[in-house]
Amino acid sequence: MDLSRAAAAALDAADPLAGFRARFVGVDDGLLYLDGNSLGRLPTDTPAAVARVVEQEWGRGLIGSWGDWVERSRRIGDGLAAGVLGARPGEVLVSDTTSVDLYKLLVAGTDARPGRDVLVCCADDFPTDRYVVAGVAAARGMTVREVDAHIDTGLDLAALTEALDERVAVVVLSQVAYRSGALVDIAAVTRLARDAGALVVWDLSHGAGAVRADLTAAGADLAVGCTYKYLNGGPGAPAFLYVRRELQEQLRQPIWGWFGQRDQFAMGTAYDPADGVDRFAVGTPPVLAMAAVEVGARLTAEAGIDRLVAKGRALTELVIALADDRLAAHGVTVASPREADRRGSHVSLAHPRAWQLTQALIDRGVVPDFRTPDRLRLGPAPLYTRFVDVWDAMDRLRRVLDEGAHAEYPTERSRIT
Numbered sequence: 001m002d003l004s005r006a007a008a009a010a011l012d013a014a015d016p017l018a019g020f021r022a023r024f025v026g027v028d029d030g031l032l033y034l035d036g037n038s039l040g041r042l043p044t045d046t047p048a049a050v051a052r053v054v055e056q057e058w059g060r061g062l063i064g065s066w067g068d069w070v071e072r073s074r075r076i077g078d079g080l081a082a083g084v085l086g087a088r089p090g091e092v093l094v095s096d097t098t099s100v101d102l103y104k105l106l107v108a109g110t111d112a113r114p115g116r117d118v119l120v121c122c123a124d125d126f127p128t129d130r131y132v133v134a135g136v137a138a139a140r141g142m143t144v145r146e147v148d149a150h151i152d153t154g155l156d157l158a159a160l161t162e163a164l165d166e167r168v169a170v171v172v173l174s175q176v177a178y179r180s181g182a183l184v185d186i187a188a189v190t191r192l193a194r195d196a197g198a199l200v201v202w203d204l205s206h207g208a209g210a211v212r213a214d215l216t217a218a219g220a221d222l223a224v225g226c227t228y229k230y231l232n233g234g235p236g237a238p239a240f241l242y243v244r245r246e247l248q249e250q251l252r253q254p255i256w257g258w259f260g261q262r263d264q265f266a267m268g269t270a271y272d273p274a275d276g277v278d279r280f281a282v283g284t285p286p287v288l289a290m291a292a293v294e295v296g297a298r299l300t301a302e303a304g305i306d307r308l309v310a311k312g313r314a315l316t317e318l319v320i321a322l323a324d325d326r327l328a329a330h331g332v333t334v335a336s337p338r339e340a341d342r343r344g345s346h347v348s349l350a351h352p353r354a355w356q357l358t359q360a361l362i363d364r365g366v367v368p369d370f371r372t373p374d375r376l377r378l379g380p381a382p383l384y385t386r387f388v389d390v391w392d393a394m395d396r397l398r399r400v401l402d403e404g405a406h407a408e409y410p411t412e413r414s415r416i417t
């Protein structure tokens with residue numbers, strides 16, 4: 001691999017997604033933003049889309065716009081289903097937060113497996129996933145089995161197989177590990193769980209918009225995910241949930257709100273869940289925030305998941321090659337799977353001074369993030385990150401290490417990274 005900056009520029013010149021960069025705000029400000037897997041950039045169309053909802057639908061339409069708003073969770077969900085998740089119409093809903101949606105689907109799945117008293121999750125999964133599992137287990141007197149995962153290479157499938165038996169109701173897993181980027185095969189794990197009679201709730205947060213989910217083809221039953229990462233829906237954007245069509249009528253979620261009710265405005269005395277995916281709704285959707293999600297979802301669908309995956313692989317391959325070539329002598333090691341088909345669209349680098357390196361990079365115009373215990377995480381979102389951005393960021397990191405500039409930063413970690 002040619003590791004010169006000119007070679008990176010040549011990759012940009014040949015990039016079929018290069019035109020999408022101009023559809024994001026701030027890309028020419030000189031900041032090397034490699035944290036699109038935490039919070040995606042602002043699409044240029046979003047301010048007008050949000051303003052339209054504020055000024056026209058709210059400002060002029062007032063309650064007359066309501067009819068359109070109640071449909072919107074499903075309309076945007078259908079767009080995500082077709083353009084991003086490989087699901088069918090009527091299987092995806094935009095609602096609530098990822099944590100709340102996870103709770104809803106986990107309880108619904110648990111209730112659908114009566115007599116089973118074990119929930120399975122991954123010991124290294126994102127905290128909210130583990131906490132929600134622990135909370136549901138505590139409330140119901142169930143046992144949690146935490147399956148070991150390697151911090152760099154991800155879930156151990158043999159350990160997962162061992163954890164699955166006739167006591168397991170639901171398994172909660174992330175498709176892409178939040179720290180290392182290690183990718184789990186949704187189809188393979190769904191088969192394993194189904195053989196044991198269990199359901200899986202997938203957390204697609206770190207994959208949606210950068211990794212193929214192919215939920216229908218994989219036979220997935222349940223999934224949730226963030227829209228503010230690779231889908232660029234903005235801070236606090238509502239999450240999505242997915243329930244396989246054939247399962248919907250069998251499941252009841254635990255928050256019996258009026259948006260999940262059949263014939264909502266009949267204001268019936270008793271809760272009677274709506275047909276289809278609507279029964280997984282709870283209350284009034286965040287209409288203003290959903291306008292931003294719709295723009296982000298459409299942009300992603302327009303770019304095409306295949307092209308995004310291909311570019312994400314190429315960008316992360318460049319990170320790995322540059323780290324091996326330029327940073328290994330400084331004690332930096334690659335803390336993510338090296339095989340492209342076992343990796344999402346971000347890469348972690350391990351270094352004992354990763355916290356200080358993160359701060360030094362931020363002061364030099366590069367935005368990565370830090371993950372415990374000693375990981376520098378780089379998420380070059382394929383929609384708007386150039387190969388030269390990756391090259392320049394890695395060059396600044398090399399210079400920090402060459403000069404020892406990170407030693408000037410406090411070793412104590414502050415709260416927000």
Ligand SMILES: Cc1ncc(COP(=O)(O)O)c(C=O)c1O
Pocket residue numbers: 097098099100126128129174178203205206226239
């Ligand atoms: C894998 C994963 N799941 C869930 C969440 C939390 O989502 P929310 O805060 O929207 O509930 C995050 C947030 O970063 C995440 O990375």
